[in-house]
Amino acid sequence: MGVIEIKHLTRDYGHGKGVFDISFDVNRGEVFGFLGPNGAGKTTTIRHLVGFIKNQSGTCTINGHDCWKESAYINKHLGYIPGEMALFDDMTGHGFLSFMARYRGRVDMRRQQELIELFELNPQGKIKKMSKGMKQKLGIVSAFMHNPDILILDEPTSGLDPLMQKHFIELIAKEKEKGKTILLSSHIFEEVERTCDRVGIIRQGKMVTVDSIEILRKRHMHQYTVTLPSNQEAEAFARDFDGIAEGNKVHVTSTSSLEHIFMDYYQGDQ
Ligand SMILES: Nc1ncnc2c1ncn2[C@@H]1O[C@H](COP(=O)(O)OP(=O)(O)OP(=O)(O)O)[C@@H](O)[C@H]1O
Numbered sequence: 001m002g003v004i005e006i007k008h009l010t011r012d013y014g015h016g017k018g019v020f021d022i023s024f025d026v027n028r029g030e031v032f033g034f035l036g037p038n039g040a041g042k043t044t045t046i047r048h049l050v051g052f053i054k055n056q057s058g059t060c061t062i063n064g065h066d067c068w069k070e071s072a073y074i075n076k077h078l079g080y081i082p083g084e085m086a087l088f089d090d091m092t093g094h095g096f097l098s099f100m101a102r103y104r105g106r107v108d109m110r111r112q113q114e115l116i117e118l119f120e121l122n123p124q125g126k127i128k129k130m131s132k133g134m135k136q137k138l139g140i141v142s143a144f145m146h147n148p149d150i151l152i153l154d155e156p157t158s159g160l161d162p163l164m165q166k167h168f169i170e171l172i173a174k175e176k177e178k179g180k181t182i183l184l185s186s187h188i189f190e191e192v193e194r195t196c197d198r199v200g201i202i203r204q205g206k207m208v209t210v211d212s213i214e215i216l217r218k219r220h221m222h223q224y225t226v227t228l229p230s231n232q233e234a235e236a237f238a239r240d241f242d243g244i245a246e247g248n249k250v251h252v253t254s255t256s257s258l259e260h261i262f263m264d265y266y267q268g269d270q
Pocket residue numbers: 013017018036037038039040041042043044045083
């Protein structure tokens with residue numbers, strides 16, 4: 001059984017918008033990348049998981065608990081970075097962290113301080129006066145500061161500079177080593193490639209693939225055979241293009257970059 005389970009989830013906003021018959025699982029200790037173009041339905045799916053939206057049909061569970069009916073349980077046990085932090089604009093950073101600690105009923109103050117230092121966050125001052133990156137750092141500290149076993153992260157590095165993105169990727173790797181279960185939506189292919197075991201791609205509200213990065217790569221390998229005028233030229237060609245020479249023929253395997261593979265799915269070529 002997956003820690004996070006979505007089965008046949010549908011929320012129809014009309015005019016073809018929403019999510020339709022979405023199903024996927026995230027297993028214990030797995031980092032799962034949730035990808036798709038703007039407006040594809042990632043945030044809508046994630047909001048069901050954190051109990052903000054009631055499912056029209058289908059089910060969403062975390063550790064067997066229904067995400068809508070048991071949302072208080074879900075939010076206590078999850079680490080969640082929302083897509084935007086607008087709701088809390090009038091609080092200070094410190095105020096927001098204390099509010100989240102009280103709401104969840106637990107916080108690890110040492111961990112909180114470690115994260116504040118790692119992301120060079122200044123939590124003084126009102127959220128509405130913070131830069132986008134600073135708000136995002138606040139969201140990250142809040143999501144990880146109570147050491148949750150399950151993390152749901154909606155575009156966690158949006159607005160972060162490259163150094164902070166690097167810190168974030170290292171943080172995810174360490175959390176994965178500890179056996180945490182992580183669902184992360186992202187538009188950054190490198191981040192997904194470096195952190196995720198499997199990816200699900202959503203387009204126009206429907207899942208178009210759920211696979212390991214390894215399998216996606218294999219599926220998008222292409223093999224060619226090139227015939228050269230002589231065996232000698234075939235050997236030189238094989239050396240240059242990492243192929244296998246067989247007489248005057250060379251067998252070459254080409255792999256697509258992950259970005260290329262994802263773009264094919266985004267554009268509907270699959
Ligand atoms: N409350 C709502 N009422 C009507 N339509 C909505 C509502 N919320 C979202 N939508 C629409 O549903 C679709 C999916 O939106 P969603 O925010 O889930 O996409 P997303 O994949 O997270 O996009 P992005 O990458 O831009 O953040 C969009 O077309 C959006 O305009």
